[in-house]
Amino acid sequence: MGAGHGHRAASVTDTRIRVAALTPRMDVGPRDARHLHVLRLKVGDVLRVFDGQGAEAEAQILELDAGRAVLTLGEAVSGAAETPFPLTLAVALLKGDKLSDVVRAATELGVARVQLLVTARADAREIGAQKLTRLQRVAEEASKQSRRAVTPEVLPPIPLADFQWEGQLFVAQPGSAGRIISLLDWAAPVNILTGPEGGLTDAEVSGLLERGAHAVTLGPRILRAETAPVALLGAIAAAGE
Amino acid sequence: MGAGHGHRAASVTDTRIRVAALTPRMDVGPRDARHLHVLRLKVGDVLRVFDGQGAEAEAQILELDAGRAVLTLGEAVSGAAETPFPLTLAVALLKGDKLSDVVRAATELGVARVQLLVTARADAREIGAQKLTRLQRVAEEASKQSRRAVTPEVLPPIPLADFQWEGQLFVAQPGSAGRIISLLDWAAPVNILTGPEGGLTDAEVSGLLERGAHAVTLGPRILRAETAPVALLGAIAAAGE
Known part of the structure; x- marks a missing residue:
């Protein structure tokens, strides 16, 4: 008082x-x-x-x-709204406001950080400092709205080949037979990776699989680059933790 | 030639x-x-x-x-991009362009129709004819882009109490323990229902559960009304079909 x-x-x-x-x-x-x-x-x-x-x-x-x-x-x-291990979204650079939409939804769906990636078919090779700050602000606002104790970090873009991860990495890949629900294991950090408009190249996907990633399906339809991460994070959220 | x-x-x-x-x-x-x-x-x-x-x-x-x-x-x-039984999204009326975003992503994720709903806390009680036409156009474009043979119908709003469904109905409900992945059965039509900003009222949820709906979780965080349907449809898409 x-x-x-x-x-x-x-x-x-x-x-x-x-x-x-x-x-x-x-x-x-x-x-x-x-x-x-x-x-x-x-x-x-x-x-x-x-x-x-x-x-x-x-x-x-x-x-x-x-x-x-x-x-x-x-x-x-206690941070009841957090996943048991950190959840990372690695996402290719996308045009316009699409990254804001992805960061906003990914924050609601529980990611601990968003790693931006430069891939062969990415819509851009870099991102301005202002835009990165804006994405971080989007994460803060979304974190507040979804009552999370953690604000995800939005990390500046790195080349796909330099992306390192701990635990499991799931790559959304059209035509793959893997199901994230069967493969997901919350006993270690979880990472998901989605490509740009036009997708990852076959070489990029093989490179990730050789490094231990799992290719997983989001059904037989073609998803936009900004829908795939939300759908995949939705599958993880629906699986509970 | x-x-x-x-x-x-x-x-x-x-x-x-x-x-x-x-x-x-x-x-x-x-x-x-x-x-x-x-x-x-x-x-x-x-x-x-x-x-x-x-x-x-x-x-x-x-x-x-x-x-x-x-x-x-x-x-x-043959329509390889279609689910074995029709998938219906019933969604409360939302403000601004949010319904367009939902219809677009839902089309990519395989819904056969979108039923608009008027609920107690819905942002609107009705929708203009022009806006409905626009939503239908969004479904058409998204259908083309995701190479679906079916363009989902967008049906004008009806009161929640009048919504009838065949097969299973899953209601996204914060705090519920049900998991769509365990409950989903593709041997019958699948329906999902998501509320407006502010959610369905307790009475609305009970009413649906009494009529046989399943309440399912999307994790412990608060999702925006336009994120919930995409996340839930993502879980269905990731489960296969």
């Missing part, structure tokens, strides 16, 4: 904001403070804070005005 | 166009004729025609100019 709260009693709210670190006393910048105002939160109200690295806790509003807020740390909340 | 084709030999192409019906001689309108021109197809080239009802066949170009084309029917092609 504190002085200055409104007429209604302080309450426990659904609001979640990201902080730099979970410390006993946390200062909140103007953007989030405005957000708390818009939601009509008051001094004494309880919300949740998360650090984007997996830590999440309750926090109470100690001070609040239009430009800033101060919170005090409450009880830790 | 025929008179008027260019220097190269006639070839079998990947091109697919929709026709009103598969008849021995088919007239093609200006839009598709222009498309054939742009692709540099010639008299004698072979392409595929489909009627949007599941029938698909090879066809040869008999005449072609900028405004029209005439095709002759060749061998029938």
Whole structure:
């Protein structure tokens, strides 16, 4: 509790904001403070804070005005929305806003990081710094909306040949007979990889399979490059964890 | 073959166009004729025609100019891209272009029809005739791109209580323990149902379960209303068929 709260009693709210670190006393910048105002939160109200690295806790509003807020740390909340091992999406560079759509949906579906890839048929060979920052912002917003404690990292593009992974790697490959549901093992990190419009080349796929990847099907139809990762992550989400 | 084709030999192409019906001689309108021109197809080239009802066949170009084309029917092609029983997506009305995105991805992922629904928390109670036509057009385009012989029907909205289904109905429901992969049975039609932003009400879900629907999970995170159908259809596509 504190002085200055409104007429209604302080309450426990659904609001979640990201902080730099979970410390006993946390200062909140103007953007989030405005957000708390818009939601009509008051001094004494309880919300949740998360650090984007997996830590999440309750926090109470100690001070609040239009430009800033101060919170005090409450009880830790375990990251119930996280998969047991990190889930990585490696995705070829795509044109326009398609990567934003993929990053947004992938965040909702639980990925811990998105590794951008340059492949033979990728729509681009690089990505601007601004665009990368924008993708990271999309991941942050989506993380908030889906109530995750982790904000996925969006990693700048590397050539496909340089992509290293731990645990299992599943490659969405039209015409393959593998089923992710039968192959998936949550006892190790899970990685999925999807190609650009036009697909991976046969040589790229063989290269990945030689390095231990599994080719898996998404049915007999041709999917757009931006649909395949969402469909494959949907299959993983539906399998439970 | 025929008179008027260019220097190269006639070839079998990947091109697919929709026709009103598969008849021995088919007239093609200006839009598709222009498309054939742009692709540099010639008299004698072979392409595929489909009627949007599941029938698909090879066809040869008999005449072609900028405004029209005439095709002759060749061998029938079986609809390899279709699921063994029809797959229906029932989806609550969503704001803006979200329904277009859902219809596009759902078409790629093999649905035979999309039934729009009015639910308690749906973003709208109805949909304009123009918008419905636009959604149907999106289904047509996506069908072409994913090389399906069937163009899904997009059916105008009905109240959730009036929605009837044959076979199995799976409802995406946060917090449910059911897994579509374990429950799915391709020996009968498959239906999936997803709610609006804000979800179905508890009463709506109970009503469906009482009528025999299965509640299934898409993991512990909150998905946007436009992500849930794609994720669930992805799980079905990854399961095979």
